Amino acid sequence: MRKKRLSQYFQVALAALVVLTSALVARVIWERAALEATRTTGMTRAELVAQTISDTIAQNAHFPLVMALDPDVRAALTSPDNSNAIDALNRKLETIEASGSPAALYVMQPDGHTLAASNWNTDGSFVGQYYGFRSYFTQAMAGGEGTYFGIGVTTGRAGYFIARPVGRAQPSGVAVAKIEFDDLEAIWARAAEHIMVTDENDIIFLASRPEWKYRSLAPVDETAITRIQSTQQYAGTEIEQLRIEEHSTDGDQIWAEGLSANGSFLRQTVHLPELGWTVNQLTDLSSVSDAKRDGTVIGATGSALVIAILFYLAQRQRSFAMERAARTDLEQRVADRTSALKKVNDTLHGEIEERRRTERELRSTQNDLIQAGKLAALGQMSAAIAHEINQPLTAMRTYIATTRVFAPLGDAATILDNLEKVDNLAIRMGRITSHLKSFARKEGMGPAEVISVDRAVRRALDLVEVQLQAGAVTIRKSIVSAHTMGNEVRLEQVVINLVRNAIDAVAETPQPLIELSVREAGGRVSIEVRDNGPGFDPTLLATLFDPFVTTKPSGAGLGLGLTISYEIIREFGGSIRAANHIDGGAVLTVELVSVEQARSPSHGEVAKNG
Structure with missing residues (x-):
């Protein structure tokens, strides 16, 4: 016996070990699959963001070149004192910008002052402003294309600047287009994305969360700080490092300040070498945690099910063996008993x-x-x-x-x-x-027939009229003509029960009142009886239609009226419910199917033609 018990303990322990191992293996498999899926999705999003930024810049990169070749731009730079030419150029740039081009277009003189701009008639006009300290200007004056991202000195709005020299050998000025990414950031925010775009100094200048902007992912050296300050790239902002916690050894799973507490996010990057920018995509890893949990449950449940099946098959085999042994023993006992039965026949x-x-x-x-x-x-x-x-x-x-x-x-x-x-x-x-x-x-009520609900109600009221008068009860009636399928005498019986219960309920009420209404709407006929009595005890509402349940004093009733009414209405295919009215008193509502609804095919009858 002890050996058998030890064997059972060993089997249970082995089964538990198998279940635990399966749970751990499934957990790892589910986690890796979910993490790989998250990586793929996150990288796709990051690449899409990078492509969107590149496309936005590419769609507007041609404007400075077109402006540099425009004769009106050249003429205005040649004759900077010609107010008519400058005014015409301002209006021309304004028209181009209004047609869906970059956020601003403007032309700079060789001394760094702005000659004409698309926003010439706004409070933040660039006209007359000095931007010679910007690197895009010096790059363009050197004969090449100038690019730069920074906060506008005049408007305070960040943007990407693209500049082209006007003239080749000796530039007579610079044509500039400013591109803003506010709409793109708004799209990221609405989509609940976690996106950071950093420059070559790891400073965030585009982000889905405003509190991330102009903060660095790593310490910025003094040389870069000096350069940023000299060009006023992020004027009016103090570059602080964003607090980040690394949750993995390779640093791809992090938590950043501003995200949900105790969360972990997958960080994936896409570089834009032509711009020197890096797109950082943070993907929530809660789905990976869910997958780990699901894998654990599935692994444990699956292995437990397999073990249970194996135990069942083994037990069944043992049962068959025991049954065969018992059958052999039984046959022997039957043979032994046969001779004994002959002796006890009498x-x-x-x-x-x-x-x-x-x-x-x-x-x-x-x-x-x-x-x-x-x-x-x-x-x-x-x-x-x-x-x-x-x-x-x-x-x-x-x-x-x-x-x-x-x-x-x-x-x-x-x-x-x-x-x-x-x-x-x-x-x-x-x-x-x-x-x-x-x-x-518990017998049926016989074949249903078309009955007049309002006539049954009026007959029932005639029958209890004496009780109403004896109790000085005022009854208000609102009865419309309605018909249903059932038995008119039984419907009268239900109405009598409801009205008499209401009469008993208002017996101790000053100015007793009963309201009775018959309405038909939406294929349903409803009969409602409301009184201004004390209402139902809330503890009895759930059992009010059970036999021998009553709210009346002992000897005043058997508690069968509502039970009988419930059975009658159920046979009609309707329903009855009780409730306390919000203004006081009790309300009993009977709902029946109208004749037209009862005869429709959806209620089990075949529609007749004609």
């Missing part, structure tokens, strides 16, 4: 007779149980009949009492009317008895 006949007697007693007991079940069902029906007949009996007592009053007065018309009402109530009692009997046996 005893067996006596046992058979005893069994027959026992069977007769069992049948008798079963009959007693069936009779007991019938008596229990009869008790249920009796309780329901006693509850439902109480309503017309109360009305009959009222009419009989009225007849006794009018009999001595010789008012034959009133007496005959009361007798007719009593006769109708007696018929009604017979119908109610039949309905309650059907409800107790």
Whole structure:
């Protein structure tokens, strides 16, 4: 036994080791796959950003060259005192810039002052401003193309400047186009991207987050700081190093200041050698963490499932072996018992007779149980009949009492009317008895027919009119003509139950009021009964339609009215619900299917032509 137990412990330990190993292996596989997918996606995004920046610059790089060859530009530089030529050039540059060109176009004189600009009529006009200290100007005056990224001295807006000399041997001026990337940064921000574009000094000058701009990824040496200050490249800003935490040995997984706390991001770079810029793409690695978790769960679950199957197959094999051994043993025992059975044949006949007697007693007991079940069902029906007949009996007592009053007065018309009402109530009692009997046996209500909901409601109100008057209850009615499929007498029974419950609810309420409405909309017919009583106990709402649940005092009701109403409405294919009104009191709402909706094909009937 001990050896067997040790074997079981060893198997469990081995299974646990296999599950743990599978979880760890799957974790590594899922992590690598997710990280590779993240790398591919991140690099694609970084390359797309780099391409977008290059395309934006390429789309506008030709403007300085075209301006340098433009005769109006040459004429204005040749005659800088000609105000008409300069005004015409200003307007021309303004027109070109308004057509969707760079953020600004302007022409500089050899002394570094701006002669004409597309923004000549704005508060931040470049006209007359001195930009000779900018490197793009000195590069262009030297005969080459000048490029430069910096914050505008006049506007305070950052941009990329492209300059071309006007004239070759001895430039008469410089044509400049300024490109801004505000729209591109806004797109990154809206897309929740984490992008940094750095210059050759690792200073961020374009970013998806404003707080990253003009901060460095690494310490900037003094020579670079001096050059930046002399050219006013990032004028008005103090270059501070951005706080970065490295989460991997190779530095490709980092956290940067401003990102979500405790997060880890994959850093990927794309260089733009022609510009000396580097695009840094940061991709959230939360999906990799999720993949690690999923891989662990899948690996553990998969291996556990395989082990469970193997255990099951092994157990099944052992069961088959035990079954075969048991069958062999049984066959031997049967052979041994055969000879013994021959000796006890007479005893067996006596046992058979005893069994027959026992069977007769069992049948008798079963009959007693069936009779007991019938008596229990009869008790249920009796309780329901006693509850439902109480309503017309109360009305009959009222009419009989009225007849006794009018009999001595010789008012034959009133007496005959009361007798007719009593006769109708007696018929009604017979119908109610039949309905309650059907409800107790859980039987259907027979074929459904088209019934008038408003007529059933008005008849029910006639039946409880005496109780309304006796309790001085005001009833407000809003009844429209509506039809449904069902049984009109049973619908009257439901309305009577709801109204009588409302009458009982407002018995202790000053100025008792009941509101009854019948509405039809959207293929549904609704009957709503609301009172201004104390409302339902919230603890009873969930069980209000259960048998023998009542909010009335002991002896005032059996708690079957709402249960019976619920069953009737359910047979109609409708629903009934109870609630407390927001302004006080209780609300009971019955919803039925209208005749048109009930006859539609979607409700199980075949539509007829014509």
